[in-house]
Amino acid sequence: MGSVYMRAIITAAPGDIDSVSYGESQPPEIGSNQVRIAVRAAGVNFADLLLIQGKYQDKPNYPFAPGLEISGVVLDGRGDLAANLIGKRVMAAIAYGGFAEEVVTDTCNVIEIPDDMTYETAATIPIAYGTSYLALTERAHLKKDEVVLVHGASGGVGLTAVEISHALGATVIATASSDEKLLTAKSYGADVLINYAREEISKSVLNAVKGVDVVFDPVGGIAFEESMHCIVPGGRILIIGFASGSVPKIAANHLLVKDISALGFSFGKVRAGSPELMREALNQIIELWKAGQINPLVSNVFPLSDAKSALKIISDRQAKGKIALRVSED
Helix, strand or coil, rough: CCCCCCCEEEECCCCHHCEEEEEECCCCCCCCCCCEEEEEEEEEEHHHHHHHHCCCCCCCCCCCCCCCCEEEEEEEECHHHHCCCCCCEEECCCCCCEEEEEEEEEHHHHEEEECCCCHHHHCCCHHHHHHHHHHHHHHHHCCCCCCEEEEECCCCCHHHHHHHHHHHCEEEEEEEEHHHHHHHHHCCCEEEEEEECCCCCHHHHHCCCCEEEEEEEEECHHHHHCCCCCEEEEEEEEEECCCCCCCCCCCCCHHHHCCEEECCCCCCHHHHHHHHHHHHHHHHHHHHHCCCCCCCCEEEEEHHHHHHHHHHHHHHCCCCEEEEECCCCC
């Protein structure tokens, strides 16, 4: 059963990172076909910053805890499927609330994890890997031997796109703002490296290949504009986010003349509307992990009480791979 109170990161009103506080909150109530999870670790994402600022597509009622992905142990469940999960090690993609000692979520959001997968690793899989896998396979229908251009290739979601594209047999071109970040991308499967701080993306791409079939863009801004100059007819641009802070304008006539597609992808919408598709994807990702084809990079782990430091790394765009919060021990 849940505790009388729990420790959590509390967002009381829209604001910046410093506006959140570490304090006590009542555990959420459990309903039918739901489980209560003792959170061991939580992944930290760019979307958490938007949640805190009140700019995310979903706007919870205040006060709330940020946190879209967690791992832990199921404490309690309502319904036959939920009851079968009690005591199991799991990960889950949730709407919010992960930066807390307990989470309640629908059973369909929960995936069992292997005994030898750490909680920190499990907590950083659902959002980034789920986004990359579904965007590349379900939305862009990436084929073996196609060329993928990944922007922000050393960040939380970009690095997973490099890994999954490589695992699917694609040629991967990675862009990042420093040589150090690009070396991280190379170690995860990138074939061509472009430092956009000193290189023109489209020119460097076309010096290496004839053009790209798929663009994976969590950055926006100039990166998106440059992508339009090096994508081949029939190409697909995946719009994942706007970490640069600049939302590009897409001229419909350019899509027509170039014979290309611009495709938005929201993992949150898939989680809410097609949980079975999300579950299938996350189970496939676990199989890739078991086979050694992906190796999640968790570069920093902070205690829950120091969530602000984790969020600042994301805000400053200094993250390599994923950042995790250690919420509680076994």
